[in-house]
Amino acid sequence: MKTIAYQEFGGTAVLQTIDEPMPTIQADQVLVKIKAVSINPLDWKLRKGEMKLMSGSKFPKHTGTDFAGIIDAVGASVTNVKKGDEVFGTVKNNMKEGVLGEYAAVPSTLVWKKPAAINFVQAASIPTxxxxxxxxxxxxxxxxxxxxxxxxxxxxxxxxxxxxxxxxxxxxxxxxxxxxxxxxxxxxxxxxxxxxxxxxxxxxxxxxxxxxxxxxxxxxxxxxxxxxxxxxxxxxxxxxxxxxxxxxxxxxxxxxxxxLLSTPDKETIDRLVKAIDNGLEIEVSKVFPFAQSKEAYAYAEKGGYVGKVAIEVN
Structure with a gap:
């Protein structure tokens, strides 16, 4: 599968599209076909090496922590979602993991069913x-x-x-x-x-x-x-x-x-989904295709946009 990774700290030029094996899932994980990934400032702080005390310096590293997609497979002990469900979620360790690619294996406890009223790009903009x-x-x-x-x-x-x-x-x-x-x-x-x-x-x-x-x-x-x-x-x-x-x-x-250090959990997401159901708006002002991931990060890092910037994958 194709994914975005980098082999050294630096600007958007270090981002590369590479081929990696399809992830395998453990009993408590799900395999998600990624539809969209939103961009957060932490993504480029990590890539530039500003957080290396926490992220470490082992490469390759991947980028993108918040995603939305479709469940492709579930581990043996997973009961909260099933294959075919439309979901959104985040990674377990945002200092060391990234999901900007075609598929991702993540804990089932960090995916939630996508509200029907919003699209994948909006859903990927929620967690962080x-x-x-x-x-x-x-x-x-x-x-x-x-x-x-x-x-x-x-x-x-x-x-x-x-x-x-x-x-x-x-x-x-x-x-x-x-x-x-x-x-x-x-x-x-x-x-x-x-x-x-x-x-x-x-x-x-x-x-x-x-x-x-x-x-x-x-x-x-x-x-x-x-x-x-x-x-x-x-x-x-x-x-x-x-x-x-x-x-x-x-x-x-x-x-x-x-x-402020926060981590999405079920209680938090339940409150946000309720707010969305009651009319909370999610504005995504710019969406880039996967092939333009570098351009997406360059755009986001300049700032000045409204709401979120996201990348569509599949």
Whole structure:
């Protein structure tokens, strides 16, 4: 089967289409014929070697963690899905595994039946950002109608889920996005918007109970200027150093930085599927064919798009 892999850390040029044997499945696994894979920032952070402390340096490595497809075979102990089911899911170890290829063997506990109302590309866009959005809600903590939350870089996949989920809680949301994305973030639930090409949210004079920095460009030290005395800054794309040092630093400050590490599980996915059934929107602004996987990653890494970017495989 054909799959996308790389033999060294680097830019999109290191991505190669290679032939590999068809995966074999264990008793608790399923074989999925991949229909679509969505792109997440972690994909290129891993490929560039930014997470090598966790991913290791053994090659070849594969890319792409969130997928949708059709069950082609099931292991002897699998009972939650059967051959022919349309599913979506994620890999067991997102630091070391990737599924951007024609088939993948994954644990049956990490695949879920695809909601009928959405297509494969939309389904592949759910697991990582959806789980992260629910985790962010938890870390933001108890909110009221007077709570003010700032989402920086709100127009991507994470922001798409988080805005719509926060809207259900009735908090006051300010979303920072580019001009072309303002209508989307308003539609998803923002009460007010900041066009970062025209305004600097750090100098507007407003303060917030929680800041979620989805762009990774604000940073905690800048965010402190617009955080209330007891507030949280949520960092969803931490470096290994952030992961190690943040808990210690938080012991000495009232404005907390929270490193967000989330893993999709059944409870999380059930909540997301229920939200989708109740009208939560999934915007996939650009879809590339498998043969243009390099171009897909180059496009995604530039940023500036709305919602998710995905690759269709079969």
């Amino acid at each position: 950002v959806g789980a992260a959005a629910l985790m962010a809600l938890q870390k933001i903590g108890k909110t009221t109608a007077q709570s003010r939350v700032l989402i920086n870089g709100a127009a991507g996949g994470f922001g798409m889920f988080l805005l719509q989920l926060l809207r259900l809680d009735g908090v006051n949301i300010t979303a920072v996005a580019d001009t072309h994305a303002l209508s989307f973030v308003k539609q998803w639930g923002a009460d007010s918007v900041v066009d970062y090409s025209k305004e600097n949210v750090l100098t507007k004079g407003d303060t917030y109970d929680a800041i979620v920095d989805l762009s990774g460009k604000m940073g905690y030290e800048n965010a402190r200027k617009i955080m209330k005395a007891k507030s949280v800054f949520i960092n969803p794309i931490p470096s290994p150093v952030d992961i190690l040092t943040t808990p210690i630093k938080n012991l000495f400050r009232s404005k907390k930085q929270i490193v």
